[in-house]
Amino acid sequence: MAATVNRNAVSIFMQVFRLFHKNSDNLMKYVCYCNLHCTSTFEQDGQKGMKGRKLSSQLWLKRHMDDPYVKRARLKNYRCRSAFKLIEIDDRYRILRPGGYVIDCGAAPGSWMQVAVERTRDVSTGGPQPTHSIARVIGVDIIGFPPVDEAKAFANSDFTLPETQKTILQYLQGRKVDAVLSDMAPNATGHKAMDHENIIDLCKSALRFSRAVLRPDGTFLCKIWKGGLEKDFMQEIQQFFKSVKFVKPLASRMDSAEGYLLSRGYKGLPDKT
Numbered sequence: 001m002a003a004t005v006n007r008n009a010v011s012i013f014m015q016v017f018r019l020f021h022k023n024s025d026n027l028m029k030y031v032c033y034c035n036l037h038c039t040s041t042f043e044q045d046g047q048k049g050m051k052g053r054k055l056s057s058q059l060w061l062k063r064h065m066d067d068p069y070v071k072r073a074r075l076k077n078y079r080c081r082s083a084f085k086l087i088e089i090d091d092r093y094r095i096l097r098p099g100g101y102v103i104d105c106g107a108a109p110g111s112w113m114q115v116a117v118e119r120t121r122d123v124s125t126g127g128p129q130p131t132h133s134i135a136r137v138i139g140v141d142i143i144g145f146p147p148v149d150e151a152k153a154f155a156n157s158d159f160t161l162p163e164t165q166k167t168i169l170q171y172l173q174g175r176k177v178d179a180v181l182s183d184m185a186p187n188a189t190g191h192k193a194m195d196h197e198n199i200i201d202l203c204k205s206a207l208r209f210s211r212a213v214l215r216p217d218g219t220f221l222c223k224i225w226k227g228g229l230e231k232d233f234m235q236e237i238q239q240f241f242k243s244v245k246f247v248k249p250l251a252s253r254m255d256s257a258e259g260y261l262l263s264r265g266y267k268g269l270p271d272k273t
Contacts, residue, residue: 067081200233
């Protein structure tokens with residue numbers, strides 16, 4: 001049975017790879033689904049599956065299978081290697097705190113939610129969060145993904161739509177959160193300038209939402225691809241936060257333009273007069 005599951009996972013992986021290999025960010029979300037069920041069978045079948053493929057495809061697959069973060073994710077039962085990006089950022093900057101509330105935008109397949117649940121769990125209670133209360137970790141993504149224990153997932157939900165944001169606000173019942181995280185990425189067009197503009201637009205959507213849900217002194221973290229517009233965007237963020245800086249965790253591949261803008265010390269909404 002296990003071998004069947006693994007071979008099915010590899011089959012799905014190869015199909016998705018053919019369709020999405022030019023869009024590494026969204027591809028990785030689907031690859032992570034396979035990682036949930038993969039053992040050495042994945043690596044053996046994956047090696048076989050590389051035969052007859054383009055060199056670029058073979059190199060991508062080999063890099064993935066050899067990636068130490070992928071292997072660590074399997075050992076730690078994280079759904080994706082991206083978990084270590086958040087772990088490394090939090091280890092250095094302490095943006096997740098016990099008892100805190102977090103919204104994760106672009107949450108699939110759920111690895112950041114897993115980390116956030118671990119690090120916001122209230123140690124004073126000595127156990128998991130009561131199921132009848134509002135979950136401390138809320139995740140939303142346009143694609144489907146399995147539920148995460150002790151968290152609330154809004155799968156198949158486009159965060160950028162007003163109705164999705166309204167649903168999240170209704171779920172919160174007026175509660176403010178401690179951190180808004182965005183690991184959202186657009187579908188790559190192959191045109192770097194356009195892709196850069198698109199991811200900045202996603203960041204701006206997350207920033208606007210964060211202003212409605214963050215408590216004073218809260219944190220906003222968003223993924224960007226470098227391209228020139230991030231400087232103006234950082235100036236925009238500085239209107240609402242005490243500090244903003246570019247960070248690139250070690251788990252983020254060095255040959256990637258990916259990085260994160262970490263904004264701390266939310267100043268709060270202006271008083272209405």
